[in-house]
Amino acid sequence: MNVFQPSLTESVALPTLSEQERQSLVVDYNATEAPYPSDKTIIDLFHEQAERVPDSEAIRFETSSLSYKHLNALSNRMAAHLRSLGVGPGQIVVVFMEHSIEVVVAILGIMKSGAAYVPVDAATPKGRLTTILTDIASGAGGALPVVIAHERLRSAVSREHANVVVLDAGFEAISSQPETDVPSAAVPDGLAYIIYTSGSTGTPKGVMIEHRSLVNYIWWSARVYASGESLSWPLFSSLAFDLTVTTLFTPLITGGRIVVYRGDPGLESMVVLKVIDDNAVDIMKLTPSHLAIIRDRDLRHTRLRKFIVGGEEFKTEIARDITKAIAHPIEIYNEYGPTEATVGCMIHRFDIHRDQSPSVPIGIPAANSGIYVLDERYRPVPPGIIGEMFIAGDGLARGYFNRPDLTDERFLTIADPRDPASKLRVYKTGDLARWNSEGRMDFLGRADHQVKVGGTRVELGEIEARLLKHPDIHECAVAAVTVLAKPHRTEVRYCERCGLESNMPGTTFDEAGICNLCRAFDTYVDKAQTYFKTPEDLEALIAEMQANRKGPYDCIVLLSGGKDSSFMLCKLAAMGVKPLVFTLDNGFISEEAKTNIRRLVNTLGVDLHWGSTPHMNEIFVDSLKRFANVCNGCFKTIYTLATNLARERGIQYIVTGLSRGQFFETRLTEEVFKRDDYDPARLDALVIEARKEYHRREDAVSRYLDVDVFRSDSLFEEVKFIDFYRYWSVPLEDMLQFLKTQVGWNRPSDTGRSTNCLINDVGIYIHKKQRGYHNYALPYSWDVRLGQKTRDEAIDELNDELDVHRIQDVMAQIGYIEPAAAENGIARLAAYYVSSKNVDVAELRAHLAEELPEAMIPTHFIRLERMPLTTNGKIDRAALPEPTTDNIQSAHNFIAPSTETEKTLAALWCDLLKVDSIGRNDNFFELGGHSLLVMRAVSRLRDIFGVDVQLRNLFERPTVAGLAEVIDGMLWMAEANTASQSQGPREEIEL
Template identity: 45%
Template sequence: TPDGAAYIIFTSGSTGTPKGVVIEHRNLVNYIWWAARVYSSGERLAWPLFSSLAFDLTVTTLFTPLITGGRIVVYLGDPGIQSMVVLKVIDDNAVDIMKLTPAHLAMVRDRNLETTRLRKFIVGGEDFKTELARSITKAIPGPVEIYNEYGPTEATVGCMIHRFDIDRDHSASVPIGVPAANAGIYVLDNAHQPTASGIIGEMFIAGDGLARGYFNRPDLTDARFLTVADPQDGFSRLRLYKTGDLARWNSEGRLDFLGRADHQVKVGGARVELGEIEARLLKHPHVQECAVAAIAATVVTPATDGIARLVAYYVSSKPLTVAELRAHLAEQLLESMIPTHYVRLERMPLTSNGKIDRSALPEPTAKNIQPAQDFAAPSTETEKRLAALWCDLLKVESIGRDDNFFGLGVHSLLVMRAVARMRETFGVDVQLRNLFERPTVTGLAEVIDGMHWVAESRAPLVSEGPREEIEF
């Protein structure tokens, strides 16, 4: 019956605690008939089945070809490297359409796609960066359709869609577009009122795709599935799902996805959107995949009082220096958005469902963090004393004469402490602007030595002593 349970998918979401989402037959039928119309368009396509049955992605791949006379090609993954099976699909070249995550698509990009049979890609599960969509479009000769499908498990696989347009889509992420069949999409403020175009709010979903709720979790169901006054008329009651995702309507009436609300972090008092940093990092010609995380600074520099530091994890086609990466990011991002630490990985850790496994990203340590440049030991007496001062402040073993203090995790509180310590140690008043203009041991040592030289040059050559009047 329409209100009978079709399946339960357990999902951890952003909390890490699995919860079962109960999808009813009415929800499934609503989504699959819409997907068949949009993706198959009357064609009998071959689809690859390579992902877990406990994943939304598989729902599309399994049921859509079955109701359209299509064909399913089943691929088995190797134990322990299930995420790599997507490469088998590409190399086999036996399917016409493929649904996959952005992380999987990033792996596909490195394959030779000049003779691929694939002509349609449905991308979902995570924020889909425009640069990735652009590179896939250019890699495949002839027309190719790339769809960004958005939808949490609680809204039955997908409830919004956008077909990527290489000429029109220039924002950091591919828009998630317009509502799917019988779906209501709302961007609301904290008072559950609609936001204006261009204003960020939280996404709420209504319509026939909404799940029954969470299996044996009435408390969680009540917290996430809300019944409120209809935001459009203010009188009738409407059942909404609170997604926890941030979005805004753009000037064309399409929805821009801005990532999870819990992926917005505060660093040094400034609110930072991690997705924006990742989008800019992916524009570097040699960066293939990346993830940015806010890590407690005490992991790397114990003296920073727990203030979070941004760490960029990336996979690249060639070794890159920190200076190159910082310069690339600085072209478009504020200083507060530029990661402090950089960790190069052979490949991104993925969950069994093909999403980046952020919990498996390695903890930044002195061994895996890339140095800003080759280490050069302090040479002059001033440089050695200054390096010892900063080592004590940052609680690190050594600092090179050319290391940038801010790249090592310095924040505003430490800046003030450093100025006071330099006054005590060297007997000169180093100004804040000196530290920002010359943020290295070498640079500050030159400033301090210069202050000493000026002070000495102004001193009298002999002591004046008591005055004695002499008449001539």
């Protein structure tokens, strides 16, 4: 990918797809034709298996089980019963049941009758269930659908919206029906099932899957995952989640066993732990969130040999941890696919040695699937360019039930990318992807108004539509956000020695006003000084550069136009270095800074190369989200572009102008120097390893720029980075005097004092606002400690005034939106609304819960006087205020924790949930707690209090006060038992 600007006048030309790339990435990649029984239905395949192994166990739940023969017979009875009610081909039956043997009987019976089943989770709110039933009736010309339910769930189904069939464990409802086989009414092009997913218009949308598509997927799944074995599979995930389709049907066509698990009330998300502890299955399909929950379990003796992972982005770290935790060889598959493509259409088997990227690849197309990365004109994109994923093949859904408009919008007929003279039906996924140089596809997330919360795909528009049904709400918007702790409003002090601000986290001062970093530095300053070298060492390194030079340049010098890099360039030129100067034009370099750059290179007679990328705004936004500054993204862009340029030009060295203070901010820590085996050479190796991880981390730079070169360790030997200020020390005053007199360099007047870049003030502003301190405070304090600045100079630069109006203009220009989650934060939904009066949070949650599942109910509610609008009158999401403790609407009056147990609990929750303060009536889950945090919380509680706190305790008593009462009771019992044991047996007293 050509991301460099060759000169000041030439424009960037994006590459086109070569014929070789078209053949490899479009034609060969999608050569997935494979035979499967397309003339049969899933019922035909199950029936064949039942005839082969009639006495083998097909399904088990606790102490009950059914053989293939009995499961087939019961499903025959279910089909006969449905036919007696008038159910047949082309009709739809809703399955509203808990995990059980009878739910599998119901599904098979529905399909045998020729109808399609609609799975609805047993925890679905009544309002949402009614919406689905109404939609089905509308699509069926007003005829009420049949609902099969357990007796316990019958009351949730209104008789006005459905005809209910109760099917409980005794199977009394179908006991009078014949169990003999009759020809199945299902046909290959008939509907097998409809799964309702979240809808952007506010209404759930039903995805229609035909038998032929289901057979194609399950036949492939059986070959890849079962490989001829009869495996035990756990049925534990939601029936309404198409991930469960794999677990339902793959074992039934391979002679395997379904082992049913049911979650405890209120603890359904933790049922995965039952599967692990039961140790009765061989293979498991689950989400990355499930894997993250179980990786802390003792897996050394697990029976599990295979994991199929899907539903959300799969982090390599989790896959690596699971692989290492299990003693025997295991297989981990990453399966990608939207519901609209029948469960899964791509697969990658995790390789612990090869897969080094932050995320596990999504791999290659499944059998009879086509995967294309296309631009807005539906043309294949070349490697390195981001496009949208389109899916083709036998797995495509028929469309959306009762939604022809949406079907036409998402299921398109386009020119076949393999042969433009032909036509191809494709599904427009809304997912972004990019080809890397290895011919592997990188998944880059959603392009639309969809977010993932706890592994669940959520359409924000559906939540907004439900909110607007509240009589007091006039406008609203829902966003995935990170809640930021309210900074402490205390008077800022400065260290008497280095000028470090007191609001820097972890900072303390002694009686003399000296900060803890200065006091610590005094203990290892001698070792730290050994890291730095001399100008003579630099001269030897320059001689090495010149001896290894293969072209006109000794090295690339990174020039920002600021004082540090400008001084560096002057000194290198004076030492005889012939550099190629690299400057990033990020779109916000001030004109005065550009004048400095041009004057400097002209004076020195060196060549200047301006690098650029059209994606700089996206990189800035990503950096603000991750780090609350723009520098991290800008630096990584510079290093990435410069490294690619170095390899392109055959240059082996890149010289940076990082200050000594920045070394200590980013690389050198106190622990390194306090080691007994401290060795500067060893530190160099650690810096290289850190650089590898830095460049391999997934972020906007890796999404938009060519970063494939960094995946090879050899690069870090081929191109070496040299830090000029490791060899050269100069006080700030001397540096500025030299630049002014020697090259006419002037500090730009149109930017802040800390920078030559107009956007950097945005980073300073956001960092101070979100994190409570200046992002240059730490490196500047190190500059003072190391003699590069005086204390007053550092404080003077930190207190530079910010033009807030201009900063807001720049943020709007780049499209800055608060992040869905910080790197170590928690993704939460926040609802913004305008109302005629203040609406109680409990009332809003209850209103939403009538139709929405728990995962779609916002954690935070923020009332606004008016919604911010764009110039065309739409809600300006970028201008929605960040959620803070000041504007989040409280669910109740704040009452501070009172007992020691409550205070300890509140402190722990503040740490886990990343909030500033928690009251005794605050609810763990309403504040953003989820399954992973529950596990961490319980583990920490056991360590802190020394009592056996259970998951159930937190779910049943989720407030600080409630859980503290439980813990105090446990502590009292423990003390009573200890006292009883110490006193020995009591005498029996007769009354």
